[in-house]
Amino acid sequence: MICFIGYCALIYLCLALILSAFSIKYVLHNFKGKIGFIRFLSFVINQPLIWLEEIISGFSKPPKK
Structure with missing residues (x-):
């Protein structure tokens, strides 16, 4: 279990x-300035x-029957 985590x-x-x-590349092309x-x-x-x-909420849900 620990290995899985x-x-x-x-x-x-x-x-x-x-x-x-990818976000940095996107930001450098599309957003200018401090904002x-x-x-x-x-x-x-x-x-x-x-x-x-x-992910955590997916683990805590009971499996569907």
Whole structure:
């Protein structure tokens, strides 16, 4: 069980790194100035937390019969 959680965490971190690289490229092309950078930081901080919350809630739901 601990190995499974470790693998899930590793996959999650790899996906977060890949997505943040694409996000940085997107932000550099589409947002200019301080407000765009603040919006970008908000996205980078909040989005992985939302995904983590969805993963945890998926584990806590009882299996369907």
